[in-house]
Amino acid sequence: MIPYGRQDIQLADIDAVLEVLHSDFLTQGPMVPRFEQAVADKVGARHALAANSATSALHIACLALGLGECDWLWTTPITFVASANCGLYCGASVDFVDIDPRTYNLCPKALEAKLEQAEQEGRLPKVVVAVHLCGQPCDMAVIHALSQRYGFRIIEDASHAIGGKYRGNYIGSGHYSDITVFSFHPVKIITTAEGGMVLTNDGALASRMNLLRSHGVTRDPELMTHEADGPWYYQQIELGFNYRMTELQAALGVSQLERLxxxxxxxxxxxxxxxxxxxxxxxxxxxxxxxxxxxxxxxxxxxxxxxxxxxxxxxxxxxxxxxxxxxxxxxxxxxxxxxxxxxxxxxxxxxxxxxxxxxxxxxxxxxxxxxxxxxxxxxxxxxxxxx
CATH class of the missing domain: 3.90.1150.10 (Aspartate Aminotransferase, domain 1)
Incomplete structure (x- = not known):
């Protein structure tokens, strides 16, 4: 059987993972930030945070943008369910915008028409998730212009699209969005077995997503409510999740990224x-x-x-x-x-x-x-x- 997709695991990938297995760190160590920095440098983003899946990345992206009850998230109906479910996880309502008949991405004309109607009805979206289906980017310049007019935030669901470009810039550079999400599932362009990443140029969003992916816990004195009790001290200041990537996954990602x-x-x-x-x-x-x-x-x-x-x-x-x-x-x-x-x-x-x-x-x-x-x-x- 010739599969529709298949990962490419080479000796360099195996060696990278074995090196981590022989190291002192299997979960949180130097390899995760190395992978994050490598992806950020590659696509031209200021901040990158690895997660255990693109679904987790979408969830914390929505939360960081303040999506919650009484809010709306819009996305395309031609996507995996996670692109819509992330809104429901936050207690928001979800709606869809029909696709462009040529690209199969969210249609900018349909989006504009729906926004005009939603403005009259008082139900404009807080977040629009633009999915780059098959790796081809949406018409982000038009979507961004609409966001400026109607006041919504943009997440690029670029699960299919790492290594692609829009108007000469790598997808993930954040020129036309608040947050971009990549997937590293085995059938995707590069893999970490399971895994995802959020990228943003906004330091405040990056800080919030960093908290949310790790139980809402911090050791940063500037974020704590009072002086630390001692060098062991940490505080939970948000209700977060265990959405972290492991060192093994990150090592595989660093190796794979070299062949992107x-x-x-x-x-x-x-x-x-x-x-x-x-x-x-x-x-x-x-x-x-x-x-x-x-x-x-x-x-x-x-x-x-x-x-x-x-x-x-x-x-x-x-x-x-x-x-x-x-x-x-x-x-x-x-x-x-x-x-x-x-x-x-x-x-x-x-x-x-x-x-x-x-x-x-x-x-x-x-x-x-x-x-x-x-x-x-x-x-x-x-x-x-x-x-």
């Missing part, structure tokens, strides 16, 4: 080769905006269903039967049973639902060979009954 640009370059080369090989197929290949350089975490095609004799599900199952580990990213969040209980219904976001009815994620990962890619294309040809 090579990984993203290879993903783009494979994606461009798919574009050529699939040019005559009854599918829509991913459109790329000229002002962006995608991390290419996923390669999503959309079936032209009226031009083929099989259903969406039949094509998917046929590819699996041929040994191609395709997947579907994602089921629209508003159609999930939990969100239906909150009042969402099919038909609420029609562009997202059209996407879901046609989308299939083909295998794409940096160690994928051209022979394997040819197998994927041959299987898709057979599945579409083009042979």
């Amino acid at each position: 640009d090579d990984y993203v370059s290879r993903r783009n080369a494979l994606a461009e080769r798919y574009d050529v090989l699939l040019a005559e197929f009854p599918v829509t290949t991913p459109w790329q905006h000229s002002n962006s350089y995608s991390g290419r975490h996923l390669y999503v095609i959309r079936l032209t269903l009226d031009a083929i004799s099989l259903s969406h599900c039949q094509v998917f199952e046929a590819l699996r039967a041929y040994g191609i580990g395709v997947n579907l990213h994602y089921i629209p969040v508003h159609t999930q049973p939990y969100y239906k209980q909150l009042g969402f219904q099919p038909g609420d976001f029609p562009e997202a639902e059209r996407y879901y009815a046609e989308a299939i994620s083909l295998p794409l990962y940096p160690t994928m060979s051209e022979d394997q890619q040819d197998q994927v294309v041959a299987a898709l040809k057979a599945a579409l009954e083009l042979s």
Whole structure:
């Protein structure tokens, strides 16, 4: 089976983890801050804080921005559920903005129209989570301009996008957002096994997220309510969480980060080769905006269903039967049973639902060979009954 994604673990990664295993620190030591600084330096952010998952990172990002009861978080319906759940964790309400039919990201025009209506109704969002689906960044300049007009804060959910660029700057630099979140899950562009990171240029936000990821506990005398009782002393000044990354994960991340640009370059080369090989197929290949350089975490095609004799599900199952580990990213969040209980219904976001009815994620990962890619294309040809 050719998987849709696969981590690349090399000897340097193993050696880095073994070095930590032989050291004095397995949880909190020098490697976590080293990884944080390396990522911050790479993307051009002032502050970076590692977490045990991107979901945890999204949660503390929302809390740091003051999201709570009576507030609204808006995001896209085409994302993993964590992009919306992070708002619910804070007691806020969640709503969605339909997707752009070309990029499949949150649509700026739909966002502007929804903001105009929400302003009249007195229910503007406090936070908008802009998800860079497949690694292609949202139109952040437009979203940022809208944030200045309507007063909301921006989180970039860049779980798919480390190593990508928007308008010449690395995603994560924070030019158009308050906080950016990366994921280091094994199928992502680089991995720490599980793990995530929050990045910001705001020192106050960084300080708050640092507290929240570690039980709300501090040893900083400037943050304490009174002078320390002794050198052992700490205070809990927030209700925080255990969202910390381990030294083992960070060591793997430091090693993987050295190959980030090579990984993203290879993903783009494979994606461009798919574009050529699939040019005559009854599918829509991913459109790329000229002002962006995608991390290419996923390669999503959309079936032209009226031009083929099989259903969406039949094509998917046929590819699996041929040994191609395709997947579907994602089921629209508003159609999930939990969100239906909150009042969402099919038909609420029609562009997202059209996407879901046609989308299939083909295998794409940096160690994928051209022979394997040819197998994927041959299987898709057979599945579409083009042979």
